[in-house]
Amino acid sequence: MVKILLIEDNLEMRENTAEILELASYEVVTAENGKIGVDLAKTEKPDIIICDIMMPEMDGYGVLYVLGKDPKTAGIPFIFLTAKAEKRDLRKGMEQGADDYITKPFEELELLNGIESRLKRSEVFKKEYGGGMNGLSSFIDDAKGLEELRKLSEDRKLRTYGPKETIYHEEDYPNGMFYLNKGKVKTFRMNEDGKEYVTGLHKPGDFFGYMALLEECNYTETAEVMEDAELFKIPKNDFLMLIQRNRDVAHKFVKMLSANVIQKEEELINLAYNSIRKRVADALLLLRKRYMEENSEDKEFSIAVSRDNLASIVGTATESVIRTLSEFKDDKLISVKGRQISILDPERLAKLPY
Amino acid sequence: MVKILLIEDNLEMRENTAEILELASYEVVTAENGKIGVDLAKTEKPDIIICDIMMPEMDGYGVLYVLGKDPKTAGIPFIFLTAKAEKRDLRKGMEQGADDYITKPFEELELLNGIESRLKRSEVFKKEYGGGMNGLSSFIDDAKGLEELRKLSEDRKLRTYGPKETIYHEEDYPNGMFYLNKGKVKTFRMNEDGKEYVTGLHKPGDFFGYMALLEECNYTETAEVMEDAELFKIPKNDFLMLIQRNRDVAHKFVKMLSANVIQKEEELINLAYNSIRKRVADALLLLRKRYMEENSEDKEFSIAVSRDNLASIVGTATESVIRTLSEFKDDKLISVKGRQISILDPERLAKLPY
DNA sequence: CGACCTATTGATCGGACTCAAGGTTGGTGG
DNA sequence: CCACCAACCTTGAGTCCGATCAATAGGTCG
Numbered sequence: 001m002v003k004i005l006l007i008e009d010n011l012e013m014r015e016n017t018a019e020i021l022e023l024a025s026y027e028v029v030t031a032e033n034g035k036i037g038v039d040l041a042k043t044e045k046p047d048i049i050i051c052d053i054m055m056p057e058m059d060g061y062g063v064l065y066v067l068g069k070d071p072k073t074a075g076i077p078f079i080f081l082t083a084k085a086e087k088r089d090l091r092k093g094m095e096q097g098a099d100d101y102i103t104k105p106f107e108e109l110e111l112l113n114g115i116e117s118r119l120k121r122s123e124v125f126k127k128e129y130g131g132g133m134n135g136l137s138s139f140i141d142d143a144k145g146l147e148e149l150r151k152l153s154e155d156r157k158l159r160t161y162g163p164k165e166t167i168y169h170e171e172d173y174p175n176g177m178f179y180l181n182k183g184k185v186k187t188f189r190m191n192e193d194g195k196e197y198v199t200g201l202h203k204p205g206d207f208f209g210y211m212a213l214l215e216e217c218n219y220t221e222t223a224e225v226m227e228d229a230e231l232f233k234i235p236k237n238d239f240l241m242l243i244q245r246n247r248d249v250a251h252k253f254v255k256m257l258s259a260n261v262i263q264k265e266e267e268l269i270n271l272a273y274n275s276i277r278k279r280v281a282d283a284l285l286l287l288r289k290r291y292m293e294e295n296s297e298d299k300e301f302s303i304a305v306s307r308d309n310l311a312s313i314v315g316t317a318t319e320s321v322i323r324t325l326s327e328f329k330d331d332k333l334i335s336v337k338g339r340q341i342s343i344l345d346p347e348r349l350a351k352l353p354y
Numbered sequence: 355m356v357k358i359l360l361i362e363d364n365l366e367m368r369e370n371t372a373e374i375l376e377l378a379s380y381e382v383v384t385a386e387n388g389k390i391g392v393d394l395a396k397t398e399k400p401d402i403i404i405c406d407i408m409m410p411e412m413d414g415y416g417v418l419y420v421l422g423k424d425p426k427t428a429g430i431p432f433i434f435l436t437a438k439a440e441k442r443d444l445r446k447g448m449e450q451g452a453d454d455y456i457t458k459p460f461e462e463l464e465l466l467n468g469i470e471s472r473l474k475r476s477e478v479f480k481k482e483y484g485g486g487m488n489g490l491s492s493f494i495d496d497a498k499g500l501e502e503l504r505k506l507s508e509d510r511k512l513r514t515y516g517p518k519e520t521i522y523h524e525e526d527y528p529n530g531m532f533y534l535n536k537g538k539v540k541t542f543r544m545n546e547d548g549k550e551y552v553t554g555l556h557k558p559g560d561f562f563g564y565m566a567l568l569e570e571c572n573y574t575e576t577a578e579v580m581e582d583a584e585l586f587k588i589p590k591n592d593f594l595m596l597i598q599r600n601r602d603v604a605h606k607f608v609k610m611l612s613a614n615v616i617q618k619e620e621e622l623i624n625l626a627y628n629s630i631r632k633r634v635a636d637a638l639l640l641l642r643k644r645y646m647e648e649n650s651e652d653k654e655f656s657i658a659v660s661r662d663n664l665a666s667i668v669g670t671a672t673e674s675v676i677r678t679l680s681e682f683k684d685d686k687l688i689s690v691k692g693r694q695i696s697i698l699d700p701e702r703l704a705k706l707p708y
Numbered sequence: 709c710g711a712c713c714t715a716t717t718g719a720t721c722g723g724a725c726t727c728a729a730g731g732t733t734g735g736t737g738g
Numbered sequence: 739c740c741a742c743c744a745a746c747c748t749t750g751a752g753t754c755c756g757a758t759c760a761a762t763a764g765g766t767c768g
Contacts, residue, residue, distance in 0.1 A: 068526070068527050068529060069527050070527075071527065074527050074529045075529060075590065075591060077589075099587075099589060100511060101511075121589065121591075121592055157454060157455075172422070173422050173423050173424075173425065173428050175422060175428050175429065176453075189619060189620075189623045190623075191623050191624075191627050191628070193627065195626075195627045197622060197623040197626050197627070199619045199622070211612050211615060211616060214608055214609065214612040215609070215612050215613060215616060217616075220616050220619065220620075221619070233453070235431075235453060235475065236429065237429060237475070238475055243605075243608065244601070244605065245601075247598070247599075247601065247604065250601065250604040250605065250608060251597075251598065251604065253608050254568055254597065254604060254607050254608055254611065255568065255569070257608065257611035257612055257614075257615060258565050258568040258569050258611055259569060260611075260615050261565060261611060261614050261615055261618060262565060262569060262571075262574050264615060264618040264619065264622065265543060265553045265574065265575070265618065266543075266574075267622060268551060268553070268618065268621060268622060268625060268669070269543045269544075269545050269551040269669075270545075271622060271625045271626055271669075272549075272551050272625055272669030272670070273545050273547065273549050273551070273669070274545070275755080275756095276755080276756065306714075306715090307714075307715065307716090308714080315622070315623075315625075315626030315627065316626070316756075316757085317756075317757055317758075318714095318715085319715095319716080319717085319756090319757080319758080320755090320756055320757075322715065322716060322717085323716090323717085323756090326716080326717090338714095338715090338764090338765075339714085339715085629723080629724095630723080630724065660746075660747090661746075661747065661748095662746080670724075670725085671724075671725055671726075672746095672747085673724090673725075673726080673747095673748085673749085674723090674724055674725070676747070676748060676749085677724090677748090677749085680748080680749090692732090692733075692747090693733095693746085693747085
């Protein structure tokens with residue numbers, strides 16, 4: 001039985017509409033104002049919500065907004081009831097994610113059709129997934145994808161590289177991607193003046209070098225070893241085949257890539273508007289996040305990294321990095337022994353005033 | 355019949371090895387130096403290449419490098435023949451994309467196993483794809499994916515927005531993505547000081563707002579209308595279902611996302627090391643590329659864009675943009691009428707000396 | 709122990725940001 | 739139709755951050 005929540009302050013209108021819906025054999029729950037409506041939405045879990053805009057206590061926008069903020073209710077189809085004149089205001093509601101609207105006064109058919117068409121989509125979804133597309137199941141999909149990827153690299157020859165060795169160069173034609181088994185690898189781009197900018201820091205368990213394969217273009221970056229590395233090469237065709245044929249792997253890659261995009265956008269706005277000081281702090285925290293051992297969160301983190309490398313992570317001159325590090329040292333945020341940098345106070349480092 | 359290309363300068367070694375291979379009923383083509391080897395690789399299209407490293411004329415690295423540069427030959431499995439002592443040099447070859455190596459002197463079995471295992475992967479691939487994974491077929495997949503996506507938005511209600519209207523805000527909970535039918539929309543992030551950085555410029559036919567759905571997080575950007583826009587909203591569940599179940603759509607998204615990542619990396623290095631002058635030029639060219647009508651490549655491109663908007667695309671202060679535009683105007687690179695900017699000389703704009 | 713590479717510090721310079729003040733444009737209402 | 743306002747554009751002056759150049763110190767490896 002389909003359950004409909006009807007939120008409408010006008011008594012006559014409410015009873016009238018409820019009657020129409022019940023005659024169409026829907027189960028109807030009614031609320032006479034927005035607040036009650038929100039409560040009922042959470043307790044009753046209706047299949048669809050029909051809501052007036054102009055109401056006392058909390059108006060339709062408010063209801064939509066509140067329900068939209070809660071993941072549990074955000075997915076419920078939401079239809080506005082509105083008088084013709086309010087067309088401009090309507091936009092405001094659609095912005096917040098309403099799925100449809102019905103203008104008052106309405107015909108029975110109009111109302112029922114609107115509900116029917118919204119429900120149809122919703123039903124299809126529910127049937128095919130059985131409510132399975134929650135965080136857990138998509139995590140399992142991810143894990144499955146990862147598993148398949150790992151299998152690809154299993155029976156391959158291990159390759160070992162020493163520090164500063166190049167794994168591939170910008171502009172090279174790619175015929176494979178890599179799985180990093182041990183060590184640390186960075187990928188970077190170079191501009192015309194030969195300045196480097198680090199685009200990726202990789203640790204054991206990471207894949208890299210797949211972007212060129214996906215894009216069917218030459219490498220756009222150079223991969224270089226930072227700490228003695230062992231890696232497996234996965235041939236181009238094997239990889240493309242897998243991603244083409246295996247849904248989990250494709251899904252995994254969609255996730256990896258979208259996370260990557262968001263992170264790069266974050267970097268962009270930081271690079272555009274933050275001071276060197278902040279960016280160096282961010283770079284140190286990034287290194288920490290990427291390379292800290294799983295089970296050592298309490299211990300202080302320390303890493304050996306050349307000033308040049310740090311500079312190309314931040315995107316600045318080596319000297320500027322060094323000056324900033326000296327400041328941090330004076331402020332007891334970090335300590336330095338040769339190229340070994342220890343982060344003493346990550347919290348304060350994250351909240352630098354400028 | 356599997357065809358093997360054997361490149362080896364030593365006569366005895368060559369004939370010996372060829373004999374072993376022929377006895378194992380492979381078809382063998384031999385070359386006595388690298389140059390001939392490369393030619394044969396291109397004309398004979400072998401299924402696998404076995405190549406000595408130390409050779410006159412062109413050594414094994416050279417052969418691998420040359421073949422690696424040509425997409426037609428880059429996919430052919432490549433096995434090095436090497437003496438034990440040269441282990442260090444070997445790395446150089448593996449860097450360039452060799453798939454395996456066999457150390458001399460070798461046992462028959464070792465050689466045949468190496469070839470067999472490489473071929474197995476290659477065969478599987480060929481059988482299942484029938485050579486179909488070339489540019490064309492993957493283009494068709496893309497098109498199919500796009501088609502499916504478009505269907506999603508077909509029977510939905512059109513929403514219209516005026517200039518500067520917000521479609522969604524950073525931190526909002528997403529319950530859908532959008533298909534832009536008409537107009538121009540930008541997406542941007544804001545930093546703590548309220549400065550904006552544009553992360554996306556959208557034109558009719560684009561989808562946007564899907565990143566938050568893929569990442570299962572709140573929006574990380576704000577979407578705002580630049581020119582009167584019409585758009586369709588595609589509900590979250592419909593979209594996630596489609597991408598989960600339809601291989602073409604997933605593939606399409608992998609492509610879109612990886613292109614996006616590469617573009618953002620490009621932006622990052624520009625932002626890090628280029629002058630405002632260059633970055634403003636890039637921004638203008640980006641606008642041109644994004645918004646120029648398909649069939650008007652000959653005509654000069656012109657766009658109405660506020661200086662503030664331009665500044666947040668470049669990632670700088672409004673005044674800096676204005677000064678740069680004035681310089682460009684003096685240099686006859688662009689012309690300006692109010693907020694209408696015309697690009698007069700895109701080629702020169704792309705090749706600014708600083 | 710010396711050669712080489714990396715890290716550090718100092719001094720200088722210039723590009724880009726900020727603040728401030730006018731100019732232009734377009735829209736609104738009397 | 740004009741006056742006015744607001745939003746946007748433009749220009750100027752001053753300042754400061756960070757790049758660059760140069761010189762020195764420190765560390766490492768043969």
